[in-house]
Amino acid sequence: MNHEHVVTQRGRRSRLPITVAIHSTARGRAAGGCRIAAYPHWRDGVTDALRLSQAMSGKCAIAGLPLGGGKTVVSLPLSYDMSTTARRDLLQDIGDLIASLHGAYATGPDVGTGPDDMAVIGERTDYVFCRPESAGGSGDSSLHTATGVLAALRAVCAHRFGGDDLSARSVAVLGLGRVGAHVLRMLAGARVIAADVDPGRRDLATRYGATWVSPQDCLTADVDVLIPAALGGLLTAATVPTLRCAAIAGPANNQLDVPATAGLLHERGILWAPDIAVSAGGLIHATARELLHETPEQAAQRVAAIGATLTGLLDTAAGTGITPAAAADQLAAGRLLVS
Numbered sequence: 001m002n003h004e005h006v007v008t009q010r011g012r013r014s015r016l017p018i019t020v021a022i023h024s025t026a027r028g029r030a031a032g033g034c035r036i037a038a039y040p041h042w043r044d045g046v047t048d049a050l051r052l053s054q055a056m057s058g059k060c061a062i063a064g065l066p067l068g069g070g071k072t073v074v075s076l077p078l079s080y081d082m083s084t085t086a087r088r089d090l091l092q093d094i095g096d097l098i099a100s101l102h103g104a105y106a107t108g109p110d111v112g113t114g115p116d117d118m119a120v121i122g123e124r125t126d127y128v129f130c131r132p133e134s135a136g137g138s139g140d141s142s143l144h145t146a147t148g149v150l151a152a153l154r155a156v157c158a159h160r161f162g163g164d165d166l167s168a169r170s171v172a173v174l175g176l177g178r179v180g181a182h183v184l185r186m187l188a189g190a191r192v193i194a195a196d197v198d199p200g201r202r203d204l205a206t207r208y209g210a211t212w213v214s215p216q217d218c219l220t221a222d223v224d225v226l227i228p229a230a231l232g233g234l235l236t237a238a239t240v241p242t243l244r245c246a247a248i249a250g251p252a253n254n255q256l257d258v259p260a261t262a263g264l265l266h267e268r269g270i271l272w273a274p275d276i277a278v279s280a281g282g283l284i285h286a287t288a289r290e291l292l293h294e295t296p297e298q299a300a301q302r303v304a305a306i307g308a309t310l311t312g313l314l315d316t317a318a319g320t321g322i323t324p325a326a327a328a329d330q331l332a333a334g335r336l337l338v339s
């Protein structure tokens with residue numbers, strides 16, 4: 001185990017197993033979201049917390065944040081139905097556990113939680129980010145995630161096509177949820193196709209002048225850049241041979257099914273911008289504002305710096321013949337060692 005501290009305890013009120021895993025505080029207080037999800041066995045949630053907290057160390061390091069990696073996971077029994085009161089009890093239990101760590105770790109939203117949940121956790125501990133603006137927090141992070149994606153897109157286009165003018169490019173946005181919708185709006189001027197499994201998102205695509213296609217056609221579209229903004233795991237040994245894009249950069253987490261898929265993309269000449277760098281805007285903004293107490297301008301500068309970070313990763317990869325994914329791993333490992 002590479003982790004500094006892992007605690008699993010049953011909530012006093014909820015009686016549910018809550019795990020907080022702190023992978024590293026070498027760069028500063030550990031930060032990472034709170035996942036509430038169903039698992040076949042509660043130990044599976046512990047395993048997830050170990051994996052996800054380690055990934056957060058890398059994400060914070062690549063983002064240049066003076067923060068380490070941590071994660072909270074609540075393992076719900078399969079088919080667990082939680083009342084509003086029980087959920088509140090659980091969130092207070094999570095807050096108490098985080099408070100007992102005396103600032104070594106701060107939490108935010110993840111799968112199964114949102115800003116309103118952070119407000120309840122925040123009743124028990126100060127070490128929480130992304131609370132609603134009405135509760136003194138920085139609110140929904142999706143706009144800032146999208147801003148980071150745009151910075152990443154410009155860096156990718158400059159590297160791949162020799163210029164960062166997005167209006168000269170064709171792009172495919174796969175997923176028009178909270179982040180995808182902001183990205184679509186910000187892409188005004190570019191030639192855009194878009195897709196979502198929810199047909200109710202078609203109006204949004206039309207409003208911003210995008211051509212609506214099926215998710216499958218979006219994934220395999222002949223475009224300059226594919227922007228995955230739905231679920232992860234879409235890049236696999238089966239899908240990579242069907243791709244016709246020149247580059248991929250989007251916010252979806254864990255886009256590669258397995259790390260080796262980065263090599264398949266590389267072999268096909270498709271430039272893949274590691275999602276760990278592209279998707280960090282929301283995390284950067286929220287932690288800069290709420291944990292580091294920076295000004296909006298300082299937080300915005302950090303988000304914009306995703307572009308320079310990505311340029312550095314792509315230059316390193318091109319200069320040494322490694323994949324951008326390997327360059328990101330190297331950068332994270334180096335920053336964790338020297339801090």
Ligand SMILES: NC(=O)c1ccc[n+]([C@@H]2O[C@H](COP(=O)([O-])OP(=O)(O)OC[C@H]3O[C@@H](n4cnc5c(N)ncnc54)[C@H](O)[C@@H]3O)[C@@H](O)[C@H]2O)c1
Nearest residue numbers: 141142145175176177178179196197215230251252253282
């Ligand atoms: N919200 C953030 O600030 C943030 C930060 C970092 C990473 N991310 C990641 O970015 C992605 C999008 O996040 P979001 O907050 O916009 O989520 P969201 O749930 O608001 O939107 C996801 C959208 O994808 C659509 N979708 C689901 N499966 C699809 C499929 N197979 N094909 C096409 N569309 C599909 C959904 O209908 C939905 O509209 C996720 O992977 C998320 O983990 C989000």
